[in-house]
Amino acid sequence: MTSGSAFELPSDGLQKCIRCGMCLEACPTYALTGLETESPRGRIHLMDALTRQRVAATARVSLHLDRCLGCRACEAVCPSGVPYGELIELARAQLAPPSRLRDVLLRGILARPRVLDALGRVGSLYERTGLRALLHATGAIRALPPALRRLESLYPPLARPRYRPPARPAAPTARVALLLGCVMRVAYGDVHTSAARVLARLGVEVVDVPQQACCGALHAHAGDRAAARGLARRAIAAFDAAGVDAVVVDAAGCGAHMRSYAALLADDPAWAERARSFVAGVRDVTEYLASLDLPATLGRLEARMTYQDACHLAHAQGIRRQPRELLRRIEGLDLVEMPHADMCCGSAGTYNVVQPEYADLLQRAKVDAVLSTGATAVVSANPGCMLQIAAGLRARGADVAVLHVVEVLDRAMRP
Ligand code: SF4
Numbered sequence: 001m002t003s004g005s006a007f008e009l010p011s012d013g014l015q016k017c018i019r020c021g022m023c024l025e026a027c028p029t030y031a032l033t034g035l036e037t038e039s040p041r042g043r044i045h046l047m048d049a050l051t052r053q054r055v056a057a058t059a060r061v062s063l064h065l066d067r068c069l070g071c072r073a074c075e076a077v078c079p080s081g082v083p084y085g086e087l088i089e090l091a092r093a094q095l096a097p098p099s100r101l102r103d104v105l106l107r108g109i110l111a112r113p114r115v116l117d118a119l120g121r122v123g124s125l126y127e128r129t130g131l132r133a134l135l136h137a138t139g140a141i142r143a144l145p146p147a148l149r150r151l152e153s154l155y156p157p158l159a160r161p162r163y164r165p166p167a168r169p170a171a172p173t174a175r176v177a178l179l180l181g182c183v184m185r186v187a188y189g190d191v192h193t194s195a196a197r198v199l200a201r202l203g204v205e206v207v208d209v210p211q212q213a214c215c216g217a218l219h220a221h222a223g224d225r226a227a228a229r230g231l232a233r234r235a236i237a238a239f240d241a242a243g244v245d246a247v248v249v250d251a252a253g254c255g256a257h258m259r260s261y262a263a264l265l266a267d268d269p270a271w272a273e274r275a276r277s278f279v280a281g282v283r284d285v286t287e288y289l290a291s292l293d294l295p296a297t298l299g300r301l302e303a304r305m306t307y308q309d310a311c312h313l314a315h316a317q318g319i320r321r322q323p324r325e326l327l328r329r330i331e332g333l334d335l336v337e338m339p340h341a342d343m344c345c346g347s348a349g350t351y352n353v354v355q356p357e358y359a360d361l362l363q364r365a366k367v368d369a370v371l372s373t374g375a376t377a378v379v380s381a382n383p384g385c386m387l388q389i390a391a392g393l394r395a396r397g398a399d400v401a402v403l404h405v406v407e408v409l410d411r412a413m414r415p
């Protein structure tokens, strides 16, 4: 927060909290600590006190807000409609200290598809040449600074194939665009390929939108609202120009953020209306697929799998039924529920790097839940969850695959 500037949040949002405490049980950080200051109600109280200037924005106060995962599990169960996700994002935008490193990462890398692609190629070489394996085998990896070492340990799959658009269906029934995003573009291009291939097999044309870039979700979560607004305008302009029936998203965090464009640009007269109509056309890929006129079965795959609800799909977008319904249409697939499938895995954007202690505890609980099912694969719909769960399983030496819903459908529907 810059000195002299007042901390401000929409008071109608804050005042909606009636302190009932119904959100406490849903909150992962409250479940870990049992502390009111690490609960949604406590954080709302803190934000209110900051707004009324009853407490100062000290590092200790900020820490309680920083430890929030932004998972929005509290928002989903709140009977009073507190817009918690919006409040915490606005609070972070004011409390986040200026950081050159953050600017380089968010504005210089993530927001620029060409820079990201170049870095992705370097990363791919790092993996393909065996350098990564060598650094691990010799222990030289321990020479990296802790934050970088932690990022490395998440093992983003840098050598996975890039996105390859499928052939246009002979008689398409709909035209959609697919968000390629930033991290997903370089780390999970083959998941995009699976999404597009499944859509094409069901008669949906996926059109190319070369002007698209990052959706801005990581910028908003890290408190860089100016960059997030710029990226929202760019995305709206790019996808509007494509003239499609829907913008399909296969990363839950991105989809949830794109659905908030109307609120993000509400005070921009040139964009507010465009943002509202854009949001109406955003669909998570599972939501879109489940809305199609589907055949009775979606292929065959003999496997026992369990499904992990990504927070930004289940809590932020209310999508729980559709991914499960799609998986249940696959013949031979035994879908078993894990305990607390919708509890955050500790990924939460950059949370697993900046709050390692809580992230590790949540990761451990999630891996326990997965292993208790005896499944040979855990399925999710968000790249952050996939990375976090895969790292946790790897650390335990567990032989459990981590797949996106569209990858499972793609394999099952393969001719
Ligand atoms: S945020 Fe909602 S659920 Fe939580 S205490 Fe306030 S009103 Fe109750």
Ligand code: SF4
Pocket: 026, 027, 028, 029, 030, 038, 039, 040, 043, 067, 068, 069, 070, 071, 072, 073, 074, 075, 084
């Ligand atoms: S967003 Fe998640 S971690 Fe943050 S207060 Fe709400 S439930 Fe707790």
